[in-house]
Amino acid sequence: MNDEQLLRYSRQIMLPEIDAGGQLRLAQATALVIGLGGLGSAASIYLATGGVGHLVLVDYDKVDLSNLQRQILYATRDVGSRKTESAAAHLRALNPDVQLTLIDRALEGEELLAAVRAADVVVDASDNFRTRFAVNEASVRAGTPLVSGAAIRFEAQVSVFDPRNPESPCYRCLYGERAAIDETCTANGVIAPLLGIIGSLQAAEAMKLIMGIGRTLHGRLLLFDLLEMEWREARLKKDPDCPVCGSGRAQRDERTPPKTQAADA
Amino acid sequence: MATVWIPTPLQALTGGEATVRATGGTVKELVEDLDRSYPGFKEAIVGEGVLVRPGISVVVDGSVVKKGLLHPVGAESEVFFIPAIGGG
Numbered sequence: 001m002n003d004e005q006l007l008r009y010s011r012q013i014m015l016p017e018i019d020a021g022g023q024l025r026l027a028q029a030t031a032l033v034i035g036l037g038g039l040g041s042a043a044s045i046y047l048a049t050g051g052v053g054h055l056v057l058v059d060y061d062k063v064d065l066s067n068l069q070r071q072i073l074y075a076t077r078d079v080g081s082r083k084t085e086s087a088a089a090h091l092r093a094l095n096p097d098v099q100l101t102l103i104d105r106a107l108e109g110e111e112l113l114a115a116v117r118a119a120d121v122v123v124d125a126s127d128n129f130r131t132r133f134a135v136n137e138a139s140v141r142a143g144t145p146l147v148s149g150a151a152i153r154f155e156a157q158v159s160v161f162d163p164r165n166p167e168s169p170c171y172r173c174l175y176g177e178r179a180a181i182d183e184t185c186t187a188n189g190v191i192a193p194l195l196g197i198i199g200s201l202q203a204a205e206a207m208k209l210i211m212g213i214g215r216t217l218h219g220r221l222l223l224f225d226l227l228e229m230e231w232r233e234a235r236l237k238k239d240p241d242c243p244v245c246g247s248g249r250a251q252r253d254e255r256t257p258p259k260t261q262a263a264d265a
Numbered sequence: 266m267a268t269v270w271i272p273t274p275l276q277a278l279t280g281g282e283a284t285v286r287a288t289g290g291t292v293k294e295l296v297e298d299l300d301r302s303y304p305g306f307k308e309a310i311v312g313e314g315v316l317v318r319p320g321i322s323v324v325v326d327g328s329v330v331k332k333g334l335l336h337p338v339g340a341e342s343e344v345f346f347i348p349a350i351g352g353g
Contacts, residue, residue: 039353127353129320150350153273157350174329175349177319183274185352195353221322221329223347228283234324234345239331 001027005097009051022211023051027097029210030054032119032144034107034135036061036083038190039149040125041073042199043206047123048091048098050207055091056101056115059083070185070192108134117142121206124148125199127185129178136171139163140245145209146171147217149202152188154227156198159236160205160217163245168218173239173246194226267295267342274348275310278303292323293334295344310346320349 001024006013009023031052033044036059047055063071063078063086078086084102091098107115116122116138124135124146132148139146145162148171162168201222208214223232240246266286271279279285285302289295293311300307312318317333324345330336338344 035353037353125353127351129349129351132349132351150353152350152352155273155350157347174322175320176317183348183351188352190352221347223345232345233327234322234347235328237329237331 005051008095008097012050017213018211022213025211026051026207027053029120030056030118031121031123031206031210032056032058032115033123033125034058034131035124035126036071036073036087037067037125037127038070038072038185038192038195039151039199039202040123041071041087042196043123043125043149043203044087044091045073045094046200046203047206048095050203051095052098052207052210054099054101056103056119057084057087058103058107058115059087060105066186070190070195072196113138113141116144119144121209122146123202123206125202132171133178136161137244140170147202147205147209149198151194151198152183152185152190154191154194154225156194156224156226157221158198158201158205158217158224159221160209162209162216162218165218167238168245169236169238170242170245172244173242174221174236191226194224197226198224266340267338267344269295269299270343270345272346272348275306275346278305278309290337291334292325292330292336292338292344295338296334322347322349 012018013020013023029052031047033040061083063074063081063083065079073087073090082104084104088100088102122139122144140163143163147160149158161170205216208216219236221234221236241248266288269285269287271283287295287298289298296307296310317323323330323333325336326342
């Protein structure tokens, strides 16, 4: 790191848990951010300013006026532009050191798996179950830790699934099959700061995973109710019969993992 | 009686109540007790047979339980039904 970088990250480097070694690990790391909606905005901003060296940003959508209430990567002038390009301009202005790879299409199958495998950590900030299950499956197959966040209305959930640990549960252990109804922020609404709270937590967990510090949300699901301003925690164990990470894995039908979709929420 | 936390999408069934009390020795019995007070509750939670609907997770006393509806509950247990959230 040069003097400017030492100064830029000085408030993190002065933390003994991080130090220069931790900052260097961040600089050498790749984080894959799936979805550049509300969660992806907050998460990618903190990953970039915090010094994660390489961000791979995935979203095929364009900026809509109705996104601006909560998707803090974008300004009014960005309406109609590709989210990846607008996001990149914002993040480069925040921190020109960060290398950005932009993927403005849905990732699927082997391409999704390769992107997950090439990353040190995956941040799932998508807005639909189809993508969430596909990213989870790729995370388990690639052995890349996954920071999962979701938000709607005044409620949110966040957890870490870390397949490097054989005892780790995965997203599928938590919810089983896909829910029949995909509740989206578009259809149900969401209060703006909720995305910032949860996206920031995702960035924090991703940075901890990269640096190997502290205790992550591995094996724990955090539930947040903004209206009541209450946090709850549920302990989560691996489902030994899980078709993605457990014994059911060998028995399940081989199929192509489904597509990711854009994060509008 | 166990305390049951009702997720927002199901609070329409409980008249807006976020927390209700119910009697039963298993999650299934709690759900059936709640269905008597709040018709439609069981249908919202239970899928085929003794399985919880996909996309709903059951938490008893702070742990996600694998046995779902068959999991035992105590008189002072706290039970949550957590619907998966897709939004982001």
